[in-house]
Amino acid sequence: MPRSVLNNTVVPLLRQLTKKLGPQQAKNELRWMADHVRKAIPTKLTAEHATSARLWRDQPAPSAEETEVASKRFSSVQWAWLRQAVHDRVETNKPLQYILGTQPFGNASLLTRAPVLIPRWETEEWVLKLSDMIRAENTGLLNILDACTGSGCVALGLACALPRESVHITGVDVSHDACDLAIENLLRNKKAKQAVEFQRLDLNEQGVASELKSRGMWDMVVANPPYVTPNEYAELDPDVKDWEDVRALVPGDPMDVDQSGLSFVVRLAQLARELGLADGESTNLPRLVVEIGGAHQVDGARQAMHDNGFNLTEVWKDMAGIDRVVLGYHKT
């Protein structure tokens, strides 16, 4: 291939990204990709190579300013990565989080990998709000079950935002990929090491509740369960549909004709009751915290919680104004 100086410029990359994302977001994503490639593919050797190459040809070594300017430029390896990244992003709709491999979430930094669900900012928002609530209550050690944990974001987000010895969180997921990724994330965020554990578990199996109950007292169940309806799934962007696990998005089995997307929320409410969260004395903290897809699921979720003994329910909106979380309390 002819080597032209124009092979490695930012403008065609920006143009490609703008087609997909619009000008502002294209700039942002390119900047994040550039920041990532500088850290992931270091160029220290390039500077030494340039110096030795010059000296070999009996030319003066590059001056300090030259090396500084050159260190800001990308090496050919980095350019190759950038071109590949932009190609993937635009042609195959690979999500940026999968390309970069990481996503910040609260105080934690999480790895992301297909097909495990990418942590959303709405989830981050309510996890931090919940952790503020828990911190304010300042009760003893809370035993929390994080269902459908995926990358482990809810569990790790809570654990990193709360002081030690205030929570013990068990994250479960039906997918092996998710559990593997969650354990990697646990190793990555050492702050949560004592407070969190992950396990592969299918919550639809028989006897799950009694098995969990035998481990001890539970105080809370939190979850970001699948809540996309089958109809909505067909309309989703290829960014989501082609890359993220359908089990993380759409609840229920193939035999189920439930169009509300709430079947797993119902199952969680039942599970919470079976774990004994609908009994006991009332506290200021919710017993069941579940993320939902919007106003169309509020009534169904609240009803499911009421049916299972959680007599007081609350709804939180996210920063975009959409009903995002339903909380169930047990008040006597």
Place this chain on the structure above:
Amino acid sequence: MNALRALRTRPMRALVRDVRLSGLLNTGMTQSYATTAQSKPALPPGSELAGKSNLTAKIHEKLKIMQYKHNKIMEQMTGDISGMEREDMARLAKEQSSMGMIVVPYEHLLKLYSELIELEQMMSADDPDLRRLAREERQEVLENVVTAENDIINALLPKDSAESAGAILEIRAGTGGDEASIFCGDLLHMYEKYAQLRKWKLETMSMDSEGDKIKEIVLKVSGRGVFGVLMFESGVHRVQRVPATETQGRVHTSTATVAVLPHAANVNIVIKESDLRIDVFRASGKGGQHVNTTDSAVRITHIPTGISVENQQERSQIQNRERAMQVLRARMYERERSRLDLERRASRNKLIGSGDRSEKCRTYNYAQNRVTDHRINFSMFNIEGMMNGTALQIVIDQLRIQHDLDELASMDNFDDISPPNQ
């Protein structure tokens, strides 16, 4: 810190000009304080021997009053203290110490003046050895006079606590299209290099740029005394040069606006949560699991004042929120501070400092290799040194001299010279 002090007092020293020996010395000496009190305010005897100084007669009057008050407080404190409350004692002690910071150097200065008078008498003695001795001693005394005056001036000038803190630096491209954006990049380079020289830490809060062309950038500069140095950079910077984008070699004029806000890290700005409206201003449809957007742009609006800040620098909305809050705090602090400032110096025509952001402050003319600061009419012929950050200190020094002179002059017009508030 000592280096900074030296930077401030060095220019001041240059202001105390040549010694003028007038033949009217003898007559000046016979005036006493008592006789001049009723007539117009006069300088203490012997001060004319020190040459022209920045302490005018009015300031001397005020200092005399302060000295009198200080002595009264001292009497009160050393006299009968049995009858006083503890808080009265504490208040007196505080007043005494804060006044002492001005009065002690002032008394020292008066002593030096009287020494000067004696030395004058010695100078007209018969013995040549005595004369030589007197001349040498007088040189030393004059230097001490300069130091004492500087101490008094430093103690008198109102201290803005914001000056010792960090700053938030905003650079925006003005008129001129791409060339203005390129110039923004050049200014950013200048400030980065300057910050390196001063060993300050720079952090980008938000940046709207395409490569070297920067439409807008907000930086946080951390270090000691940062705002006191950078506050003179506020204003419109104008550049006259042949742009890199120009095909025919014509000279173009473009501008960039720089705004410097004090970064109040731990100032008590109370921002009520309920006054804030936080939104993600590009919400897309259903959100949640339906979308895996990377757009985490956040906009915070402070409803009572209408100040709104956006940030989309980071990938996490919580980090963007934090940055936007920092900039919001800085803007609110700046608003509050400039309001207070304006009230305090309503009648004074303030040239520089945290002046109006729309005023022209500096012109960079590449063809003539000249940088001119319009507020003090100061020109320097070293564009490369300037854009390298190395020559910026020279301009800032000059601005600081003028700023201090203005403040001193303003104190002459006001009737309240108060002791410095810690």
